[in-house]
Amino acid sequence: MRPSERSPDSMRTVTIERGVAKHAEGSCLIRFGDTHVLCTASLEERLPPWLRGQGRGWVTAEYGMLPRSTHDRSQREAARGKQGGRTLEIQRLIGRSLRAVCDLKLLGERQITVDCDVLQADGGTRTASITGGWVALAECIGWMRERNMIDLNPLTDHVAAISCGIYKGTPVLDLDYAEDSSAETDANFVMTGSSGLVEVQATAEKTPFSQGEFLDLLSLASKGIGELVEMQKKALA
Amino acid sequence: MRPSERSPDSMRTVTIERGVAKHAEGSCLIRFGDTHVLCTASLEERLPPWLRGQGRGWVTAEYGMLPRSTHDRSQREAARGKQGGRTLEIQRLIGRSLRAVCDLKLLGERQITVDCDVLQADGGTRTASITGGWVALAECIGWMRERNMIDLNPLTDHVAAISCGIYKGTPVLDLDYAEDSSAETDANFVMTGSSGLVEVQATAEKTPFSQGEFLDLLSLASKGIGELVEMQKKALA
Amino acid sequence: MRPSERSPDSMRTVTIERGVAKHAEGSCLIRFGDTHVLCTASLEERLPPWLRGQGRGWVTAEYGMLPRSTHDRSQREAARGKQGGRTLEIQRLIGRSLRAVCDLKLLGERQITVDCDVLQADGGTRTASITGGWVALAECIGWMRERNMIDLNPLTDHVAAISCGIYKGTPVLDLDYAEDSSAETDANFVMTGSSGLVEVQATAEKTPFSQGEFLDLLSLASKGIGELVEMQKKALA
Amino acid sequence: MRPSERSPDSMRTVTIERGVAKHAEGSCLIRFGDTHVLCTASLEERLPPWLRGQGRGWVTAEYGMLPRSTHDRSQREAARGKQGGRTLEIQRLIGRSLRAVCDLKLLGERQITVDCDVLQADGGTRTASITGGWVALAECIGWMRERNMIDLNPLTDHVAAISCGIYKGTPVLDLDYAEDSSAETDANFVMTGSSGLVEVQATAEKTPFSQGEFLDLLSLASKGIGELVEMQKKALA
Amino acid sequence: MRPSERSPDSMRTVTIERGVAKHAEGSCLIRFGDTHVLCTASLEERLPPWLRGQGRGWVTAEYGMLPRSTHDRSQREAARGKQGGRTLEIQRLIGRSLRAVCDLKLLGERQITVDCDVLQADGGTRTASITGGWVALAECIGWMRERNMIDLNPLTDHVAAISCGIYKGTPVLDLDYAEDSSAETDANFVMTGSSGLVEVQATAEKTPFSQGEFLDLLSLASKGIGELVEMQKKALA
């Protein structure tokens, strides 16, 4: 029995609210239950120096948590003077995931920065960030196409992500914080709209897991990501 | 004529939404027009080392802007590795303002941290932070009193803040970004519910201002802060 | 009765010694009683990148305190690896104050950096820095004019600053450290030679202050700044 | 055809040389072809403050590359003033992998730090670090048992790691740099001596991969890790 | 012929002014010609954690240059966020030199920090700092003895320092900046009042130097340090 009383293969209620940031070229507020992430996509007409002159653009991501998005207040990274290892790891993952479905040559020499800021956390912030980040990116690209800045759509597919885990011996989909903090195994899957795998990360938190258990998680993830892609489509419609 | 077509002594629409953060002991989302600030108050049962053993508590504040809360994306302070001078100045101001109406001895040896994070900026983020920060603080203190952690209310009064400025020669109340960026003089006033002055900061952005002009700004501010205190009361009712 | 036995409206003895730094284009050692600040103005023929190509120059300021300028030794900011919030706040104030009386277009694409280093502190270091910083800046501009680097004088007026406060219920001029550390209200005023206000900063350290009290402080400040401007004139004569 | 002319399922020559660091409680130099990593295990009788008093020890890891271990010299992280995101990600992975096979209660309140320093890099430095780090850790634990510092062996199993990837359409084992830099998919597997999975990380570098391809990689990894565990046994014999 | 027209074995005019810092337990302003260093000694009744409980005290030094003490303005180390290698090297040298003549057991568990801040630089700032730092330290120890904080004098001897160099082929004493910047060899000697060597540092700036040349420099230094020790005695008398 899951703490939330969800069945093993059901996700939390997911909502995607678009156009929430007045200044950004693309934005959404995505909610996975009590996990709320504000995603913005910011277009800049210039690249960092090391990417210039190669005839292609760049998509990058940054991630942050508000200090009291968590159960206990955590120190503000700006005050501490550096981003932690977990933050760097997550923002690298978001950036790689979004670039996996973006033809950077079609962007031109421009950079899009997707900021994912966690307003409230209850597990699954990195997967919500990828799923919502893609919507903000798509909105930004729509904004560019309306202005005829690019002819062809650089987005080659959807990308979305979900966590799975083994909780009290049972493989379950979309861990909330109560499950995440006591799961035996914790995994994150990033997949495209056409079911291609982009990233797989699985970690034994307590005891090693078997190949069979791993395949169960993969199967749950496929189901969940299929549903998320449908929600992305609806949000953009 | 103001860009927003407001009269010189009218504020933007202000709303205060309480209880917006699941984990925090106190919180609100305050909006001054398109300026939106998420304020949380976090209670900790311990003080930083240099404040221990003095029989009193502490109220402190931190301030941040999401990278794309502004018209152009600004660099994330956590990524840059330090908080800028403006951020430090603002968070010191918020903390001083809140402590001015708080009897720290009645708090006991506890710390309350008020985080003010700007989700969207359109001028006046520091005054919105003080006004909303007080509401989050009051909610946190209510939370403590419900649990009988303290007997007497440490809050001695309301505190709220508003900006004023001289825009195209006319003293106006509550500058938005369009006005702020071209005003001749920019001032911030922090006052209590009983009209006591807590902080006054006025800066000539272009040409020095006269004592008469300054008194006009002070008078506008008194009016505005009176209205803000009423809204705080309504929000807490 | 003030600890120094001064009357409420009298300043400490102020002296300004010019030409104290062999290498600098402008310099002075300014003393407000036991507060001693070494001010230098350094001319550079280049601007930081973000200011280039706009047909105007820049005046900026930096502020520091020697570790044992204070009663107890304070940590060296260079060793601590960053400038504190108070330092950043003060150097921003000095820079803004000096730029308020400087026509940057007449400077040409050059930068003048005014360094204010506190050799000994006894209250009022920021106001001494502004008052002395202006003298160093004026000496530097004289140096440039002697060399025909500029035709017209970019300085449009004098600028000087003084602190005031409410000490044991009485408004007093030019707080020394003993008064500053126990005053109910502490204010700093920056004004031009023609009595225009450039910056006003007033803070209730203990209890809020009334508008009447504030006007008393403003009146004391006007008197004091008038005297400081006379001393600047004498120093430059 | 692989650049090294290896068959798809064959690893590079792996050697493990023990006892290479005079001062360390455990150490080895592990070579995967031209990838050379010096691993040391350092025992300290004290824990960091946040781990004290919980009746258990800690195993942590740090990772670094010598500046010219790589084809082009990379900047020294100590000179740059911070560890990069990749470094933090790798050292977190090594630490988690080693703790997965260590009963921290049996260690007592002690910390073992495993340092993995890459002397020469040719792909697969993180997997060599985990495989060699386990040998250094085991040697350190042997050192403790010889001195009767602990009765029972805290190590519950072997742990080793290997990379796999899809190179020109073919799943291959143990990528060297030439393959790694042009592989379509890159994966790292961490497994125990009894074939339990500890960590799985797979990334589509160019195009998404299918579940079938992923299973091929998993199967190659199982074979490779089996061989590595045999080498660990031989090294410790 | 030296730029200053001094003979090879003559120093610049040296003056030592005591008691220049109101707050410090010991202080002096030392001048070697146009090189001016403000030295303060600050007594603290507590040691840094790693030195506690060993029944002895500590003497340490910090060094800094005001940004415009030099011919061209140099960046403020506090603003740059770290002390440079040269600064760290010099302050380590000053601390070692002072400790060489101080019996730390007689100090008790206290720390004295000697701050040497260069107000104006014209070569030889490190040797002026050591020579003046010793005077500030001696004054601080006198202050302690007047208050009966210690019975016996922890200072076992004088210590002073001087630079020498080979300038246009001639060994000369006490290089000023004009000589220092073009000398073939540059050396600093630290010696006690009884002619014992404490530190020797010699560097070939252009071409290697011979043992004979080195002995000439040593002989000049002995002469100079003898004179400096006499000045220290006079200053303390």
Add this chain to the structure above:
Amino acid sequence: MRPSERSPDSMRTVTIERGVAKHAEGSCLIRFGDTHVLCTASLEERLPPWLRGQGRGWVTAEYGMLPRSTHDRSQREAARGKQGGRTLEIQRLIGRSLRAVCDLKLLGERQITVDCDVLQADGGTRTASITGGWVALAECIGWMRERNMIDLNPLTDHVAAISCGIYKGTPVLDLDYAEDSSAETDANFVMTGSSGLVEVQATAEKTPFSQGEFLDLLSLASKGIGELVEMQKKALA
């Protein structure tokens, strides 16, 4: 009697192994007994901005110790976020020493960075770094000459370094850690192949030393460096 039972004027066994780093243009592993330093020379076809356009190249050095190269593990400088004062001091010394025998004009506008990383420490790491660093630099220059990148040899001489000290009253050559940590005086000498002095650094660790003692150390160093230069010649042969 020395702990190692060496006679006062005998060095530890020194070996120099060349070509140990696959990627570097020059490299060696130098051992002074149990002190092992990996030295690499990295050629870059570009200079840092402040050295460009002056018609000459640059040779610089960086130094680091692996965390467990020492008896007790020391903190990784990359993790601590900065290089310590000792590290900066040593790498400046290595760089100066190498440049003393290199005609930078003959290098062309190129930079060679010599990295000296201590794999195992037992005293004398800085002198081993200079001696081995020269071999790596010479190998790198040979590599350039084979490719006809330069016509003339920029190396004007050998350079090598050795430590000496006064241990239990006796001047001895090449201190190991046991001697270094209890020597009364510790000195490092850097000399060329033709016996010219490049750097002399001597420090009284306990009691000042006399000129006679210093000359004994200088004489021991001359003997030692003569032997080291022979080994460099043999290594390069």
